[in-house]
Every structure is written in structure tokens, then in C-alpha cells.
Amino acid sequence: MKTKWFSWLSHPESLLSCLTLVMLGWIYKEDPTFLQWEVQKELSTHIWETALMALPMTLIILTGGIDLSIGSTMSLCAITAGMLHQHGVPLPMGCLAAALVGLAGGWFNGWFITRLKVHPLIITLATMAAFRGIAEGVSQARPLSGFPKSFTWLGQASWLGIPLAGWLFLGCLALCAWIMHGHRLGRYIHAIGYNEVATRYSGIRVNRILLGLYCLSGLSASIAAILFMARRNTAKADIGAGVELGVITAVVMGGVSIFGGRGSLFGVCLGLVLIHETREFVSWHWSRDELNLLALGSLLILSVVFQQLLGHKRSS
Amino acid sequence: MKDGFQGLRLGKWMLGLLKQRAAGLFCFTFLALGLVSLINPAFLAWGNLRDIAVQAAPVCIISCGLMLVLVLGEIDISVGSMMGVLAASMGAMVSATRWGLSPWIAVILTLILGTLMGALNGWLIAYLRVPSIMVTLGMLTALRGVTEVIMGGTWITDLPPGIRYLGTGSWMGLPICLWVCAGVIVLSTWLIHRTPLGRRIFAIGSQPRAAHLAGLPIQRVKFLVFAWTGFLTALATLVSVPQLSVVDSGIGVGMELLVVTCVVVGGTSVSGGTGHLSGVVFAVLLMTMISTLLIFMKLGENATYWSRAIQGLFILGAILLDHLVRSKKSS
Numbered sequence: 001m002k003t004k005w006f007s008w009l010s011h012p013e014s015l016l017s018c019l020t021l022v023m024l025g026w027i028y029k030e031d032p033t034f035l036q037w038e039v040q041k042e043l044s045t046h047i048w049e050t051a052l053m054a055l056p057m058t059l060i061i062l063t064g065g066i067d068l069s070i071g072s073t074m075s076l077c078a079i080t081a082g083m084l085h086q087h088g089v090p091l092p093m094g095c096l097a098a099a100l101v102g103l104a105g106g107w108f109n110g111w112f113i114t115r116l117k118v119h120p121l122i123i124t125l126a127t128m129a130a131f132r133g134i135a136e137g138v139s140q141a142r143p144l145s146g147f148p149k150s151f152t153w154l155g156q157a158s159w160l161g162i163p164l165a166g167w168l169f170l171g172c173l174a175l176c177a178w179i180m181h182g183h184r185l186g187r188y189i190h191a192i193g194y195n196e197v198a199t200r201y202s203g204i205r206v207n208r209i210l211l212g213l214y215c216l217s218g219l220s221a222s223i224a225a226i227l228f229m230a231r232r233n234t235a236k237a238d239i240g241a242g243v244e245l246g247v248i249t250a251v252v253m254g255g256v257s258i259f260g261g262r263g264s265l266f267g268v269c270l271g272l273v274l275i276h277e278t279r280e281f282v283s284w285h286w287s288r289d290e291l292n293l294l295a296l297g298s299l300l301i302l303s304v305v306f307q308q309l310l311g312h313k314r315s316s
Numbered sequence: 317m318k319d320g321f322q323g324l325r326l327g328k329w330m331l332g333l334l335k336q337r338a339a340g341l342f343c344f345t346f347l348a349l350g351l352v353s354l355i356n357p358a359f360l361a362w363g364n365l366r367d368i369a370v371q372a373a374p375v376c377i378i379s380c381g382l383m384l385v386l387v388l389g390e391i392d393i394s395v396g397s398m399m400g401v402l403a404a405s406m407g408a409m410v411s412a413t414r415w416g417l418s419p420w421i422a423v424i425l426t427l428i429l430g431t432l433m434g435a436l437n438g439w440l441i442a443y444l445r446v447p448s449i450m451v452t453l454g455m456l457t458a459l460r461g462v463t464e465v466i467m468g469g470t471w472i473t474d475l476p477p478g479i480r481y482l483g484t485g486s487w488m489g490l491p492i493c494l495w496v497c498a499g500v501i502v503l504s505t506w507l508i509h510r511t512p513l514g515r516r517i518f519a520i521g522s523q524p525r526a527a528h529l530a531g532l533p534i535q536r537v538k539f540l541v542f543a544w545t546g547f548l549t550a551l552a553t554l555v556s557v558p559q560l561s562v563v564d565s566g567i568g569v570g571m572e573l574l575v576v577t578c579v580v581v582g583g584t585s586v587s588g589g590t591g592h593l594s595g596v597v598f599a600v601l602l603m604t605m606i607s608t609l610l611i612f613m614k615l616g617e618n619a620t621y622w623s624r625a626i627q628g629l630f631i632l633g634a635i636l637l638d639h640l641v642r643s644k645k646s647s
Contacts, residue, residue, distance in 0.1 A: 130628025290464030297458025
């Protein structure tokens with residue numbers, strides 16, 4: 001009985017649910033107004049971009065890879081759309097171009113990883129500098145704004161009490177859940193994370209799957225960039241700086257093993273809720289953004305340490 | 317037949333040059349220098365060259381440590397935020413309105429603090445076996461938060477002359493930071509080529525499993541290398557931050573990327589096991605020169621915004637070059 005109890009507890013998802021409940025309870029005790037629906041709805045606008053990018057990141061980390069360049073891809077996409085808009089191209093075309101740039105950025109990463117066998121960490125670290133550098137060079141680090149009302153409406157509109165970006169995320173989540181649980185692709189992704197070589201020898205097109213995943217990551221970054229522009233009505237080369245940290249923290253906190261092969265979308269959603277509430281509550285309650293950085297960084301380290309200790313216990 | 321032979325020899329010679337990353341970078345650096353001084357002879361003025369060297373010195377000091385980290389097959393992207401914390405704490409220690417310690421004690425405490433932060437990284441990575449990218453990514457953010465907490469939203473503007481001397485003083489005609497940098501390079505060369513620890517670092521990086529079976533203390537070596545990187549970061553902070561009279565909370569932002577770029581462009585393999593200090597030193601010179609080069613090439617002020625893109629392209633080029641050399645070697 002005791003061992004059964006322990007094995008239930010050692011699932012990252014159940015542990016995370018307990019942690020989330022405890023934290024929400026503590027927040028309720030400290031400051032009940034924070035948990036009101038109106039406040040939460042207002043604050044939730046901050047998380048959707050991170051959440052959207054966390055989905056492909058989950059799949060990538062499940063295969064044992066990582067993508068550090070999403071923040072820079074965001075800035076490159078935003079600058080693409082913004083510059084095109086400034087030169088008189090209609091905004092829908094600009095957004096389409098931004099999506100293509102995002103796809104191309106992801107494809108570039110994926111090409112290096114699958115063809116040249118470069119470690120994902122290194123190539124995405126390189127493109128992290130290169131993409132933002134190009135965005136800075138093209139835009140001369142100037143902010144671009146003056147988007148039409150119909151575009152900024154995208155950032156404010158909501159349906160049934162949930163912002164449009166939220167619906168977009170829920171749709172993508174459903175799609176990802178179907179891929180992971182109802183399609184063989186999900187099995188393949190897990191298999192690549194467990195043992196890439198064995199998967200390759202089983203006749204599964206590993207390279208094609210990986211290339212697709214990195215393209216998807218780039219595409220999600222471009223969508224996030226468009227949502228960000230619609231919300232803030234501005235595009236600048238420094239948007240998305242450090243956003244990869246929030247995304248990776250959420251995924252790793254959600255119990256996805258950084259070595260690949262283990263993890264679930266449900267856990268990632270819990271991780272997103274946890275870091276979102278932590279971040280927002282810290283800014284709300286103490287109104288000091290620097291504590292936020294401290295909290296987020298420590299959360300990442302603690303969750304990885306915890307995962308590591310738990311993993312050892314489970315295997316021994 | 318003879319032509320084919322000649323072509324083969326030429327190819328081999330080129331390949332040899334590619335492998336000698338230091339030689340290639342040396343040629344490239346001097347080519348760039350020559351080109352720019354043709355366009356604008358003012359570039360070769362002693363003052364300008366000294367400014368470039370002073371700019372490169374802290375990057376070089378940290379790169380010496382980070383190279384060993386990469387040789388081990390690990391990575392450390394927290395050095396920039398570490399610099400921020402160290403600069404803030406050093407400023408707070410010596411500032412008369414805060415703690416007002418004597419510069420000597422502040423210097424020693426800063427070095428100890430840097431070593432401790434590096435050791436914390438090393439402990440998590442070596443003994444708790446947490447992947448280095450996760451630990452240092454977390455540190456990158458958390459330590460930036462610590463910096464903001466220490467600074468408390470203000471700037472420190474009253475650095476006493478004792479500590480300013482470290483940044484502005486010179487000895488035998490050369491700024492102090494250049495002496496420190498030279499000392500670190502000599503020490504690192506000695507460490508790599510003349511001590512068992514240096515051998516062990518390369519052994520662990522190139523074949524972790526074999527090193528483990530041979531009974532090498534992998535955990536201790538990793539721990540020491542990360543602590544050493546922390547120490548060098550503190551050293552770099554001490555000689556670079558007092559060059560200006562103001563300490564703000566943005567010190568060291570982006571430093572980690574610059575240092576990793578330098579080390580990778582300098583020919584250190586990212587999968588561990590190989591690396592040459594000379595290549596890294598030339599890469600540091602080249603990378604820190606980029607923005608100055610862009611200014612002196614008279615391309616207009618717009619050109620300086622491209623410096624980060626050029627930095628990124630260099631690291632991409634280094635990765636491609638690495639791939640070419642590897643695929644040639646295996647065929």
C-alpha cells in the first residue's frame with residue numbers, strides 16, 4: 001500500500017497538481033482579490049503566447065532536443081510584419097510573410113540538426129544571436145507601430161469570456177493531444193526521445209519528423225509574434241527577449257524529461273498554470289519585477305533538481 | 317596524374333589550415349585589420365588598438381574558463397548574469413553610502429563570491445547530475461533578479477579611487493586588465509599542458525565512459541572547472557567594471573553569448589574533447605573588434621546595428637567549418 005501511494009506521488013503530474021492547489025490556497029489566504037475571475041481574465045492575456053510556444057517545445061524536448069531561438073524568431077517575425085506594413089503592404093500579407101519567416105527559421109534550425117548533426121542546443125544558440133541580430137539590423141532597433149484598429153482588435157477580442165488567443169491555444173492543444181494520443185506520430189516522437197538510433201533502424205523517418213517539429217516551433221513563434229503585436233500595437237527588435245526561458249521552465253516543470261522520451265501535455269498545462277500564477281502573483285503582490293526573475297530562475301533549477309532526484313529514486 | 321596529385325596536396329594543405337583554427341583566425345584577423353586600416357588609417361592609432369585590447373580583456377579572461385567547460389562537453393550560459401551580480405555586490409561593498417568596505421576586502425570578497433557561484437553551478441551539475449544547460453539557464457535569470465535586488469533600482473556612482481585604479485590604472489605603460497588577461501592566459505596554458513588536471517579535462521571531454529572506467533574523478537573535475545570559471549568571471553568583473561564610474565544593473569547582459577561565440581569560433585568542439593587556447597584568444601580579438609571595425613569602415617552609423625547579426629553569422633560559419641572538417645576526416 002505504501003509503495004503504491006509513493007508511486008502515485010512520484011508522477012510529476014499528481015505532484016504538480018498538489019503543488020498548484022497548495023499555492024492557489026496560499027494565494028487565496030494572502031490576497032483573495034487576486035483570484036477573482038475578472039482579474040484572472042485580465043492577467044491571462046500575458047500567458048497565451050508562452051503557452052502557444054510551449055506546445056511545439058514539449059514535442060521537441062520529448063525527442064531530446066531543445067529550441068532556444070524562439071524568442072529571436074519572434075522578434076524577426078514581428079519586424080518582418082512591421083516593416084512590410086510600413087512599406088504599404090497590407091497587414092494580412094505581412095502576417096503571412098511573418099509566418100513564412102518563422103517557418104524558414106525553424107527549417108533552418110532543423111536542417112542543421114538533421115543534416116549536419118549539430119547539437120540542437122548549439123545551433124539554436126547561434127540562431128538566437130543571428131535572428132535577433134538580423135531583426136536589429138533591418139529595423140535599426142527602432143520601434144514600429146501604427147497598426148490599423150482591425151488588427152489591434154485581434155488582441156482584445158474575446159468570445160465566451162476567453163480571449164481569441166486563448167481559443168487559438170485550446171485548438172492547438174487539442175490538435176497536439178490528438179497527435180500525441182490518437183496518432184502514431186505521437187508514439188514515434190516518444191520513441192525518438194527514448195532511443196533515436198533504434199527508432200531510425202526501425203524504418204521511421206526520424207529526420208523528417210524532427211525537421212517538421214522545428215518548423216512547427218518556428219511557426220508557433222511567428223503566431224506568438226503576431227499576437228504580441230496585436231496586443232501591444234508595436235513591433236520592436238527586442239520583443240520576445242527571454243521568452244524561451246518561460247517556455248522551457250513551463251515544459252520542464254510539467255515533468256517532461258530533458259533527456260527526452262518522458263512527459264505529457266497535461267503536465268505541461270499544469271506547469272504553465274503554475275509559472276503564470278507565480279509570475280503574476282509576484283508582480284501583483286510585491287509589485288517588483290526583479291523578484292519575478294528570481295522566482296522563475298529558481299523554479300527552473302528546483303524543478304530540474306527535483307526531477308533528477310526523483311528519477312534516481314525511481315530507477316533504483 | 318600529376319595534376320591530380322598536386323590538387324590533392326593543395327586540398328590537404330587547405331584542410332590542415334582549416335584544422336589549425338588559430339592560424340586561420342590569425343590570418344583572418346590581420347586581413348580584416350589590413351583592410352580597415354587601408355580604408356581608414358586612423359584605425360591603427362595606438363590609442364584605438366589599446367581600446368580594443370582593453371575591451372577584449374574581460375571577454376578573454378572568461379573565455380579561458382568557458383573553453384574548459386566546453387571541452388568537458390558542458391556549457392555555462394550564466395556568466396553574464398554572474399558578472400551583473402558581482403558588479404552590483406562589488407559596487408555595494410565599496411560605495412561609501414552603502415557598506416563602505418575597504419577596496420582590498422571588497423576585491424577578496426568579490427573573488428570568493430564569484431568562486432562560490434561557480435561552485436554552486438558545479439555542485440548542481442557534477443554531483444546532482446542536472447544538465448548544465450538547465451542549471452545555467454535558470455541561473456541566467458535568477459542571478460539577474462539578484463542583481464536588481466542588490467541595486468534596488470538605483471545606480472552606484474561613488475566608486476572610491478582605490479577600486480577605480482583596477483580599471484583605469486596602468487603598470488609599465490599597459491592597463492592593468494591587460495596584465496591580468498596575460499596572466500590568466502599563461503596560467504591556463506600551464507593548466508592545460510602541464511598539469512594532470514588539464515589532461516583529465518580533455519580525457520573526460522573526449523571519452524567520458526573511458527575516463528570513468530580509467531578511474532578519473534569526473535565529478536570533482538567538473539566541479540573544479542565550473543568553480544574556476546566563476547573565479548575568472550569575478551576577475552573579469554574586477555578589472556572591467558571600474559573602468560567606468562557608474563555601476564548599473566545591466567552589466568554583463570549578453571556576455572554569455574559573446575563568450576560562447578568566441579570559444580566556439582575559436583575552434584573548441586561543442587561535443588567536447590578538443591580546443592586550443594590560441595584559437596580562442598584570436599576569436600576574442602576578432603569578435604570584440606567587429607563593432608569597432610564597422611565604425612571605422614565608415615559605413616555610416618546604421619552599420620553598427622548589424623554587429624550582432626555578424627556575430628551570429630560567425631558562429632554559424634564556425635559550425636559549418638567544423639562539419640566540413642569532420643566529414644573530410646571520416647571519409
